[in-house]
Amino acid sequence: MGRRKKKIIELKIDRTEFPNKGIGMYEDKKIVVKGAIEGQLVRAKLGKKKKDRIEAKLIEVLEPSPLEVDPECDHFGICGGCFYQSIPYEDQIKIKQNQVKEILDRADIGEYEYLDIVSSPKIEHYRNKMEYSFGDTEKDGPLALGLHQKGRFYEIEITENCNIVDSDFSKLLIATLEYFRDKGTKFYNKMKHEGVLRHFVVRKAIKGKEILVNLVVSSQEKLELDDFVEKLKSLELDSELKGILLTINDSLSDVVQSDRTEILFGQDYITEELLGLKFKISAFSFFQTNTLGAEILYNKVKEFIGETKDKVVFDLYCGTGTIAQITSPVAKKVYGIEIVEEAVKAARENAKLNGLDNCIFIAGDVMEKVNELEEKPDIIILDPPRDGIHPKAINKIIDFSPEKFIYVSCKPSSLERDLPVFKERGYKIEKVQSVDMFPMTPHVETVVLMSRESM
Secondary structure (H helix, E strand, O other), rough: OOOOOOOEEEEOOOOOOOEHHHHHHHHOEEEEEEEEOOOOOEEEEEEEEEEOOOEEEEEEEOOOOOOOOOOOOOOOOOOOOOOOOOOOOOHHHHHHHHHHHHHHHOOOOOOOOOOOOOOOOOOOOOOOOEEEEEEEEEOOOOOEEEEOOOOOOOEEEOOOOOOOHHHHHHHHHHHHHHHHHHHOOOOOOOOOOOOEEEEEEEEEEOOOOOOEEEEEEEOOOOOOOOOHHHHHHHHOOEEEEEEEEEOOOOOOOOOOOOOOEEEEEEOOOOEEEEEOOEEEEEEOOOOOOHHHHHHHHHHHHHHHHHOOOEEEEEOOOOOOHHHHHHHHHHHOEEEEEEHHHHHHHHHHHHHOOOOOOEEEEEEOOHHHHHHHHHOOOOOEEOOOOOOOOHHHHHHHHHHOOOOEEEEEEEHHHHHHHHHHHHHHHEEEEEEEEEEOOOOOOOOOOOEEEEEEOOO
């Protein structure tokens, strides 16, 4: 390809690999362009050369894909989210269905039943949580609050009319931005590590119609927030504002975490309902961001599990114990393991709230804590982080030799690495089905049923 480095080329995108990698051919070389959609003609700058591909940076879309339509969201193309916003929803789920199948076909997992992807019940206004960032839209510009601009680390897009949350989120965002603009409060500069305002997190119980907000700041200035609380309380919202929290975070990294959290108003949790069970959700609880989609996902897990009467279930990487509790009413006993202590505390509280006395939740690393479980499981549910099961833990888990494994994956490419290990150890991959929990984005959940083959 001659002088490849920094060369700018025009490229037709033939397909999109998970999660958002546009693939095309140039001079018989496979080119990967992050953020490009199949069918587009793009201009891209060539970069790193890898064993089987060359990475390139998207500069400009010269011709749209035949799949694309005018996006409904005002922020599309500026905001870094909702990669598939310009593609009709029926085409979005076809792309995801094909991407997961392509990933699984690369893995040596034998024959299996590949079921049709399940659509999200709502494709707009479906999210129950947003983490907004403070900053500016351009250097030294006025205070902004919203989501990061596409490809930018510092600049913020004020996402007032975001298409994946409802109007309550927009009202809270704009009220908060107006309040701190009027006060002249400075945002926390991530390069200089100076300033106060860091994040604003909104959580909403879709069914419970309750809202919890959390203002995340540094400790560099003490804020008087009585007026801020009154401003939010005075808003006309579709749901009830149950709590306003203040979290102090002096971490150098740009993550929402707590050195200290206090209640400015109300309570520090909201209550949501899933499949007839109630769950308390605190500021830092893990909970699926698509409530109605989560019900479909967990129903699919229950369907794959089948009969649980008088059976022992392990729920590994259990989070706040949602799957464990949904399976527990007809199980003999359910053990849940989760490394985040606050999540385990919430799981125990939720089990008590739902009157479930056969759930045991354990705080700790799955890799270590599985050694402490003496009871033999009939079924193991796995819902690991995005990167899949830790390579050192996977064989320990398989050593329990249950009748069935149910693997819930939020990153299907992790399945390509993990599923062959199960097959090698005597498990047949029976069924695979994806559930679209994240419309307008490239992300998807995938549920896998594996059964122990007769030894």
